[in-house]
Amino acid sequence: MKAASVMRRSRLRPALREEMTGWLFAMPWILGFIFFTAGPMLFSLYTSFTKYNIIAAPKWIGLENYENLFTQDPLFYKAMANTFWMVLVKMPLVMVVAIGCALLLNVDLPGGKFFRTIIYLPNVLSGIAAIFLWQWILSPKGLLNSALATFDIQGPGWFVDPAWTKPGMVIMGMWWIGGNVLIYLAGLKGIPRELYEAAEIDGAGGWQKAWYITLPLLSPTIFFEVVTGIIGTFQIFTTAFILTGKESPLGGLGQSMLFYVLYLYDRAFGKVGQGGFQMGYASAMAWVLFIIILLITGLQLWLAKRWVYYETER
Amino acid sequence: MTTTVIKAQKTGFHHLAIFKRSYWSFGKVIALLLLIGISILFIVPFLWMISTSLKEPSDLIGFRWIPTRLAWENYVDAFSFGMWPQWTLNTVIITFTSVVGQVFSSSLVAYSFARLRWRGRDTLFSLVLATMMLPGVVTMIPQFVVFAKLPAFGFMGSKVWVNTFLPLIVPAFTGSAFYIFLLRQFMRGIPQDLTDAARLDGAGELRIWWSIFLPLTKPALAVVAIFTFQGAWQDFMGPLLYLQSEKFYTLQLGLRQFEAAAGGSPAWHWLMAASLMVMLPVLLVFVIFQRYFIEGITFSGMAGR
Numbered sequence: 001m002k003a004a005s006v007m008r009r010s011r012l013r014p015a016l017r018e019e020m021t022g023w024l025f026a027m028p029w030i031l032g033f034i035f036f037t038a039g040p041m042l043f044s045l046y047t048s049f050t051k052y053n054i055i056a057a058p059k060w061i062g063l064e065n066y067e068n069l070f071t072q073d074p075l076f077y078k079a080m081a082n083t084f085w086m087v088l089v090k091m092p093l094v095m096v097v098a099i100g101c102a103l104l105l106n107v108d109l110p111g112g113k114f115f116r117t118i119i120y121l122p123n124v125l126s127g128i129a130a131i132f133l134w135q136w137i138l139s140p141k142g143l144l145n146s147a148l149a150t151f152d153i154q155g156p157g158w159f160v161d162p163a164w165t166k167p168g169m170v171i172m173g174m175w176w177i178g179g180n181v182l183i184y185l186a187g188l189k190g191i192p193r194e195l196y197e198a199a200e201i202d203g204a205g206g207w208q209k210a211w212y213i214t215l216p217l218l219s220p221t222i223f224f225e226v227v228t229g230i231i232g233t234f235q236i237f238t239t240a241f242i243l244t245g246k247e248s249p250l251g252g253l254g255q256s257m258l259f260y261v262l263y264l265y266d267r268a269f270g271k272v273g274q275g276g277f278q279m280g281y282a283s284a285m286a287w288v289l290f291i292i293i294l295l296i297t298g299l300q301l302w303l304a305k306r307w308v309y310y311e312t313e314r
Numbered sequence: 315m316t317t318t319v320i321k322a323q324k325t326g327f328h329h330l331a332i333f334k335r336s337y338w339s340f341g342k343v344i345a346l347l348l349l350i351g352i353s354i355l356f357i358v359p360f361l362w363m364i365s366t367s368l369k370e371p372s373d374l375i376g377f378r379w380i381p382t383r384l385a386w387e388n389y390v391d392a393f394s395f396g397m398w399p400q401w402t403l404n405t406v407i408i409t410f411t412s413v414v415g416q417v418f419s420s421s422l423v424a425y426s427f428a429r430l431r432w433r434g435r436d437t438l439f440s441l442v443l444a445t446m447m448l449p450g451v452v453t454m455i456p457q458f459v460v461f462a463k464l465p466a467f468g469f470m471g472s473k474v475w476v477n478t479f480l481p482l483i484v485p486a487f488t489g490s491a492f493y494i495f496l497l498r499q500f501m502r503g504i505p506q507d508l509t510d511a512a513r514l515d516g517a518g519e520l521r522i523w524w525s526i527f528l529p530l531t532k533p534a535l536a537v538v539a540i541f542t543f544q545g546a547w548q549d550f551m552g553p554l555l556y557l558q559s560e561k562f563y564t565l566q567l568g569l570r571q572f573e574a575a576a577g578g579s580p581a582w583h584w585l586m587a588a589s590l591m592v593m594l595p596v597l598l599v600f601v602i603f604q605r606y607f608i609e610g611i612t613f614s615g616m617a618g619r
Contacts, residue, residue: 015431021519022432028419029442032488037445040456047456054462101352107345117604118353124600124607125360127548128566129589132573133363136582143362146377175359182608183615221615227447235451238550242570261451268455269555282455290452297447 048283053272058280065284076285078255079263082166086259087233090170095225098177099218102184116185120178131242134172135159144171159243162254169239180225187221188214216309223300223308230296234289237261260289367586374582385583392572392588400561401568408482408564409546415487416542417535423489424497425523429509439498446491457481458555470562481556482549486542493538496613500534501527537610540603544596565592 050058138158145155158168240257270276461475470478
């Protein structure tokens with residue numbers, strides 16, 4: 001009775017209080033969203049229609065930045081081609097190798113956790129220290145080429161030969177698949193064992209189990225990896241920035257490392273006389289990138305309905 | 315496999331399952347050999363780094379694994395290069411502040427989304443999720459413009475936020491979408507009775523968050539702290555954009571100076587020694603808190619489903 005009266009007395013006020021507390025607690029994110037995400041995005045949408053160098057006020061030029069980008073700028077297409085090269089070559093390779101490693105780690109073996117740790121370890125060793133390491137391993141007389149030489153194979157120039165820079169980056173990228181492997185492994189562990197046991201009773205072989213159970217049940221994970229992989233690949237920056245060194249990526253290594261964000265960075269923060277500090281132009285590039293990512297993600301969501309299997313849909 | 319274990323348990327040799335012939339099949343042996351091979355491939359670059367960092371310049375050419383003499387002075391040389399101690403201190407300040415900011419703000423926001431009822435909450439939460447997919451590059455330029463205009467009132471000797479630590483630290487205090495999501499999921503698993511009991515005792519929401527939710531979500535907070543630590547310690551683009559004076563550099567920028575200073579052909583033995591020193595703290599954290607790294611990555615995969 002006493003408790004009930006307490007509840008009744010404070011029914012309205014606590015609800016209102018909770019409402020206010022809720023907004024208040026969420027405020028750090030809301031403020032961050034307004035000042036560091038939404039506000040800046042709207043501002044960059046505006047500057048993409050202007051000529052702007054930060055110092056002087058933006059000058060409205062309509063669609064000129066976008067027109068120039070698509071019709072007058074061969075470097076834009078070069079950067080796009082380099083970026084798509086990575087999406088089309090590196091991503092499928094990463095996927096196949098990562099799923100392969102995850103399948104191996106999913107086998108019940110002694111030392112499974114140890115192997116998992118070793119495969120994930122490189123992910124901890126990122127940053128530019130790791131890029132230097134690979135620059136050293138893949139230098140013309142480095143570890144890899146020395147190893148190849150013992151088999152009488154003349155190794156390529158990797159990061160000094162424009163034709164081999166991107167393959168070099170793919171090799172380097174393979175060292176960092178640990179995160180992908182763990183995600184696939186989690187996906188594999190989520191597949192109920194009974195399904196395989198039931199299939200075995202029905203006389204299914206290894207390939208049949210892989211095709212009818214593993215693949216469909218892993219498809220949400222694959223889908224997630226493809227979406228985040230594309231977003232990540234479009235944002236390659238640090239590796240290529242370090243590898244082109246003091247040279248501008250616009251000219252360095254035959255423009256083979258001119259990736260989209262590198263080009264964008266150069267337009268925004270490069271030297272003033274050499275195409276830098278064109279914030280309007282760079283903003284237009286950022287919005288084009290954003291729309292490309294939206295389109296690709298949208299396309300994937302649409303395709304996903306056809307090939308991704310979600311358990312809840314049963 | 316399951317049956318093997320059960321049999322082994324019955325006979326009292328449970329811990330010896332791997333010594334049973336029935337445990338091993340042809341496929342398992344192949345899988346084990348492949349895993350050993352892959353692990354060697356993964357660990358070799360790291361060993362090569364350690365080896366190089368202890369070499370003399372004359373040892374650098376070719377395939378030598380064990381240096382003729384362990385040149386520990388490479389580490390001393392690296393440490394005395396440029397403003398290394400200052401850069402270390404800068405990196406520690408930025409990293410530590412980011413971790414504290416990220417843990418508390420993400421947790422507070424997550425509590426609001428997980429346990430408080432307010433109008434617009436679910437809409438706003440979908441917005442949080444949507445920003446996870448937003449490529450950072452899109453906000454890079456306008457953020458720079460904002461930080462180049464925001465007044466710093468002489469903090470770190472600067473009129474604006476650019477060339478201070480503020481652009482690298484303050485955003486951490488607004489929480490990050492992925493961590494908010496992770497903590498919210500974790501908090502939803504905490505029994506509602508606990509909250510109700512505390513409320514009946516007259517505890518306010520801030521107190522409930524502080525003395526019930528923070529302690530109970532420690533494992534998830536550890537994931538947030540560790541990933542923020544790794545991200546801040548190894549961030550290159552942020553410092554590259556915002557730190558201009560050499561005395562404000564972080565280790566990542568310092569490392570790049572190191573390469574530039576070596577001139578034509580990089581002095582790989584020094585560069586590897588310096589790189590290892592930069593990697594060491596993250597490596598130590600990984601060795602100690604390995605479990606949280608793995609849990610964090612696994613969660614990010616689950617989140618996508």
